[in-house]
Amino acid sequence: MAPKVLISDKLSDAAVQIFRDRGIDVDFQPDLGKDKDKLAEVIGQYDGLAIRSATKVTEKILESATNLKVIGRAGIGVDNVDKDAASKKGVIVMNTPFGNMITTAEHAIAMMFAVARQIPEASASTHAGKWEKSKFMGVELTNKTLGVIGAGNIGGIVCDRARGLKMKVIAYDPYLGEEKANKMGVEKVELDELLARADFITLHVPLTDQTRNILSRENLAKTKKGVRVINCARGGLVDEEALADLLKSGHVAGAAFDVFSVEPAKENPLFNLPNVVCTPHLGAATTEAQENVALQVAEQMSNYLLTGAVENALNMPSVTAEEAKVMGPWIALAGHLGSFVGQMTDEPIKAINILYDGVAAKMNLAALNCATVAGIMKRSNPDVNMVSAPVVAKERGIQISTTNQDKSGAFDGYVKVTVVTDKRERSVAGTVFSDGKPRFIQIKGINVDAEIGAHMLYTTNEDVPGIIGTLGRTMGDHGVNIANFTLGRAGPGGEAIALLYVDEPVPAEARAKLAETGMFNQIKPLEFDVV
Missing domain, CATH: 3.30.1330.90 (D-3-phosphoglycerate dehydrogenase; domain 3)
Structure with a gap:
């Protein structure tokens, strides 16, 4: 009997067709994920569950998932999946870390430009008919030092783009070897050196026990005066209250945040401060990225259910x-x-x-x-x-x-x-x-x-x-x-x-x-x- 997959969030028609073309019985109910009781009622029928961020896969849902073998998240973040409960249940949790790499890296670069030239504030002022040309004095990126915390997939793309902008790139990443750093054209440094030298700091690491609050109040105090901080990675990497204090004191010249410690972010210490650019977690929000991750999760889940190949699993070793x-x-x-x-x-x-x-x-x-x-x-x-x-x-x-x-x-x-x-x-x-x-x-x-x-x-x-x-x-x-x-x-x-x-x-x-x-x-x- 063909494997059966439920898609409980909005996925592209092309992704749905991939399942069908591979001979998988797919049930496309894009609004079902919002109804946790109904999801718990029907989940026992399925071998696979494809989701975005709206579906919350809780321990209770997993208790009812008697046949479930794999959960596929179209995107990187799996905060909406109880991974520990899934592992105990024997359910593989996959994400799609590569489908939105370029989009997220480009957003970080865009945010860096925006905070360097105060574009959002200048735009709002101009729309208001004020024409405050002398108020918005920016800085160039050329010859500035960019400190990249985390030089993996997305961070590596940011490094490449920044070098194209003629920036000096230094990187802190415990897993980055000297040979790889040389190939990337970046200088590998320790965190304290990065903090002391960088004109701009951008974060590209996951949120773990090791990276949580990596830009703490203590570390932010070590930064160069006039530094600008960009976070398009994960909320919780930066002490937002400490950063707000340093922005007010003038030690930090600006910040650009796409992610926040609490989301949806209805209020935050960074909101309404001058030269702080905020966006509502848009790092992966491009047409291309949304299509890429949808297609990728459909391929990955199909490969696992039909051949046993495990790709981008978060709770099991991958097997191509x-x-x-x-x-x-x-x-x-x-x-x-x-x-x-x-x-x-x-x-x-x-x-x-x-x-x-x-x-x-x-x-x-x-x-x-x-x-x-x-x-x-x-x-x-x-x-x-x-x-x-x-x-x-x-x-x-x-x-x-x-x-x-x-x-x-x-x-x-x-x-x-x-x-x-x-x-x-x-x-x-x-x-x-x-x-x-x-x-x-x-x-x-x-x-x-x-x-x-x-x-x-x-x-x-x-x-x-x-x-x-x-x-x-x-x-x-x-x-x-x-x-x-x-x-x-x-x-x-x-x-x-x-x-x-x-x-x-x-x-x-x-x-x-x-x-x-x-x-x-x-x-x-x-x-x-x-x-």
């Missing part, structure tokens, strides 16, 4: 369509390995250690980690998936670590998963053969070559004659057909294991019969999600 094709069998393997050790482990897990070897070590390890942890956590919570499992593991205090290494054995690559409890460590390793099928290749340090099936039986015993016959005869007596039979041992007469891939679950009576023989130390039925 190309990666999904190559990694599909490895993600399945990671899930099976996690499922094996999860089903074998009855006591609380303290740590999960994952080793990636060879070609596996060069893949998207974050995604493989999520698949592994999901496989493990399904032991106690069948509803977890790659999104929710890391959240569940963190809540339980489970430590997750990974190790990468070059090819070290007979296989081009493999994955080994070890879980640690207070009582023991348990490990299993696997690889993907050239036929694209995952295999178990080591259990408890014993080498095997086991095809993975939906229903399996795992046994341990001392290496003695008669094990194969006993297992085969018992399965036959109880009508269980064996599809594949794998044996392994530590050495002659030592510990041995058997792994049976069977066509149906092994009944309790058959397991009891095996136990009666006294030949087995452990008899464990296993189930795997095999497509």
